[in-house]
Amino acid sequence: MIEINNLSFNYGRLKVFDGFNLQIPKGQVCLITGINGVGKSTLLRLVARVLNPLSGEIRFPQITSPDPRSKIGFISDTLSLYQNLKVSQAIDFHKSVYKIQKFDDSLISHTKIKKNQRIKELSNGQKTIFHLSLILSAQPDIFLIDEVIHSIDAYLRKVFLEKLIDLLTEKKLTVIMVNLNFYDIENMIDRVILLKDGKTAVDEKIDDLKTKVKKITSSTQPKNIPILTEIHYSDHADYYVYPYETNDNDDMEGEIIDLDLTEIITAFIGGEYA
Amino acid sequence: MLNKEINDALKRLMECALILLGIPVAFILDNIIFKFGWSLSDTMETTLIITAFAYAFYAGFTVFLSEKKDNAFEYLLSLPLPKVKILFLKVIPRLIILFILILPLILIWKFNPFSISGMFLIFTFFISLFLSFAVDSILLGLIGVVLLHSLISFHMKILNFLFWKNQVSTHGVNPLLIIISSFLVLFPLGLAFWLVIRQFDLKPIKLQLKPYYYIAIPAIIIELIFLVWFYRPYLNWFQNG
Numbered sequence: 109m110i111e112i113n114n115l116s117f118n119y120g121r122l123k124v125f126d127g128f129n130l131q132i133p134k135g136q137v138c139l140i141t142g143i144n145g146v147g148k149s150t151l152l153r154l155v156a157r158v159l160n161p162l163s164g165e166i167r168f169p170q171i172t173s174p175d176p177r178s179k180i181g182f183i184s185d186t187l188s189l190y191q192n193l194k195v196s197q198a199i200d201f202h203k204s205v206y207k208i209q210k211f212d213d214s215l216i217s218h219t220k221i222k223k224n225q226r227i228k229e230l231s232n233g234q235k236t237i238f239h240l241s242l243i244l245s246a247q248p249d250i251f252l253i254d255e256v257i258h259s260i261d262a263y264l265r266k267v268f269l270e271k272l273i274d275l276l277t278e279k280k281l282t283v284i285m286v287n288l289n290f291y292d293i294e295n296m297i298d299r300v301i302l303l304k305d306g307k308t309a310v311d312e313k314i315d316d317l318k319t320k321v322k323k324i325t326s327s328t329q330p331k332n333i334p335i336l337t338e339i340h341y342s343d344h345a346d347y348y349v350y351p352y353e354t355n356d357n358d359d360m361e362g363e364i365i366d367l368d369l370t371e372i373i374t375a376f377i378g379g380e381y382a
Numbered sequence: 383m384l385n386k387e388i389n390d391a392l393k394r395l396m397e398c399a400l401i402l403l404g405i406p407v408a409f410i411l412d413n414i415i416f417k418f419g420w421s422l423s424d425t426m427e428t429t430l431i432i433t434a435f436a437y438a439f440y441a442g443f444t445v446f447l448s449e450k451k452d453n454a455f456e457y458l459l460s461l462p463l464p465k466v467k468i469l470f471l472k473v474i475p476r477l478i479i480l481f482i483l484i485l486p487l488i489l490i491w492k493f494n495p496f497s498i499s500g501m502f503l504i505f506t507f508f509i510s511l512f513l514s515f516a517v518d519s520i521l522l523g524l525i526g527v528v529l530l531h532s533l534i535s536f537h538m539k540i541l542n543f544l545f546w547k548n549q550v551s552t553h554g555v556n557p558l559l560i561i562i563s564s565f566l567v568l569f570p571l572g573l574a575f576w577l578v579i580r581q582f583d584l585k586p587i588k589l590q591l592k593p594y595y596y597i598a599i600p601a602i603i604i605e606l607i608f609l610v611w612f613y614r615p616y617l618n619w620f621q622n623g
Contacts, residue, residue: 120589153584158459160583178462188456190448193386201386205461228452 109134110155110250110282115164117147117154124150125306127164134170134249135280137296139287139314141373142303148286149184151303152252155284156182171249178206181243184254187235191228195238198227202242212245218267232259240268249279254286257293265292272296290369297369302376310350310376314369320351321372326362337378348375383463383471390448391441391475395483398437405429427491431499434483438503441476442510443523456584465579473511480507501557502531505564512571515578515587516594530567533602536609537563543616570601 115128124147132138140148153159155166157177168176189198199211215237221230230238236256243251251272257265269292275281276296285293300317302310312320324330324347329338333349344362348371352364367375405426412420449455458468484503487493494500509530510523517523538559545559577593 119585153456156460158456158584160581173462175462175464177460180460182460184456186453186456188454188460189452190386190454190457191452192448197386201383204385205383205463 109168109170110284111165111167111169112155113165113167115154115166116162117150117159118162119150123306125154125161128306128308130301130308130311132282132284132299134282135276136298137276137283137285138299138301139285139290139293139297139369140301140303141287141377142309143377146303147306148303149254152182152184152254152284152286155250156180156252158182168250178246179249180252181246181248181250182252182254183236183239183243183256185256185259187232187239187256189227189235189239191226193227194223195221195225195227195230196223198238198242199223199245202245206246208245208247210245212241214271215241215244215264215268218264233261233264236260237264237268244271244275247279249282251275251281251283253283257285257287258289269293269296290373294369300369300373302373317372318366318369320353321348321367321375322352323348323365323367323371323375324360324362325365326360328361330360330362336375348378350375383468384475386448387471388475391479394441394444394476395437395479398433398440401433401436402429404432423491427487427493430483430487431493434480434487434503435506437483438480438506439510439524439527441480442507442512443514443517443520443527445472445476445511445514459582459584465582469579477507480504501560501564505534505568506531508568509571512568512575515575516591516598530571533605533609534560534563534567537566537605539620540609540612540616543612543619546619547615566605567602570598574598 110130110132112128112130115125116123117125128151140151142148150159154161157166157180168179171179173179190201193201203209203211219234219237221234221238227235227238236259239256257268260268272281272283273296276283285297287293290297294314297314299313300310301308310317321336324333325344326347327344329335329345330347330349333352336348336350338348339346348367405422408425408429409420409422412418412425446455449458480503484493484500506527509527513523513526513530517526541559541563574593574597577597578590582590
């Protein structure tokens with residue numbers, strides 16, 4: 109479980125979070141989304157303890173080790189690794205810090221990464237897979253993934269996501285993902301959190317969200333339903349609405365269309381830019 | 383992690399060891415052109431001291447070079463390692479190599495590590511280390527080290543005068559004077575460095591330098607005022623023998 113209580117954080121004069129609260133239960137896969145610059149990656153970095161909060165606290169009640177970072181795996185799109193180390197040296201380094209006996213090579217065995225290659229010689233996708241392998245070797249309880257999955261090719265992405273699903277089932281891993289592209293991960297997400305102005309604007313289970321966000325294609329604007337965003341065409345318009353309820357159907361003209369997660373998030377984010 | 387830090391420290395040593403190529407070059411040039419009569423032993427001793435100073439500066443100043451260059455602070459900070467341990471693992475191998483470098487000087491040329499040059503070697507390492515966060519450019523770092531060494535020397539002169547004025551015998555350049563003078567400069571810098579390290583995170587480094595602005599810089603300004611204040615009486619005392 110992750111408990112974020114009354115968290116505040118600034119970058120100099122730029123306020124990012126002010127009294128932010130969030131609880132994520134063990135075993136939940138949570139997607140954090142929002143417009144660029146809203147603080148998604150900052151939130152992940154605060155949870156990973158690579159940023160210090162200005163005030164408030166982030167607790168991990170179920171992690172008993174003195175340093176919670178030993179049970180947190182964190183990867184971001186900056187691909188932060190020692191570039192001059194060879195793959196074998198980076199593995200030894202990671203093993204010595206986490207005091208682990210065996211490196212989990214189940215992911216890199218699918219790649220052409222050689223142990224005597226330097227990290228800087230790997231492609232971005234290879235670096236990502238290698239970093240994910242390092243993290244999985246340390247058997248984290250919490251996995252924080254910031255925007256990196258899409259640098260991996262389709263085959264390796266599939267292999268990684270299958271591995272992640274296994275871990276979710278076996279270990280009840282808690283996962284927080286920051287992502288703007290959801291095709292591959294939609295079926296494993298339990299909860300969606302949309303950040304706006306340093307606060308939680310939307311916090312819904314994915315099934316509830318799919319029930320509550322709809323696209324209405326109509327020539328007249330729907331009444332009494334909040335519209336997230338709208339796209340106008342010559343003879344009709346698409347209205348993305350939230351929260352939609354089934355009894356809204358009664359006096360509504362037009363077609364009501366279910367959305368996938370990408371369309372839902374696009375509607376929310378489009379609404380913010382509108 | 384220790385292996386990586388030892389490798390890094392050895393890499394810095396190899397880079398500085400290029401200066402040692404100056405030994406045969408200087409020796410040959412002296413024999414052919416300059417005719418100063420440098421002995422091989424003198425040339426080796428001088429070159430080793432220069433190498434040791436270069437290493438002391440470079441090893442201290444580049445203690446976080448691999449993190450800065452490789453953008454690896456995020457990875458380092460995500461590891462379950464206390465910052466004290468990270469610092470310890472980085473500083474100890476570099477200090478050991480510095481000591482190994484001055485070992486031939488001690489053994490062959492009776493170089494005293496507690497002499498002025500011996501202590502200045504150690505202080506160079508720590509000044510460079512303490513400046514490594516606040517200063518990015520290696521040239522500015524080098525200028526900073528030279529200026530702070532000058533400040534230490536200035537402190538020694540004024541303190542020598544004040545000791546004499548208060549009838550405390552100093553017998554020329556006394557190790558206690560060196561230690562007090564260096565402490566006066568190193569303490570505020572070291573404190574600022576430690577406070578930065580203790581709170582260090584992924585925010586831009588310039589947002590994390592408040593301890594330098596609020597502790598190190600004011601302390602050095604106060605020391606400069608103190609030194610300037612006593613400079614005229616010191617000069618009179620010095621000129622009158």
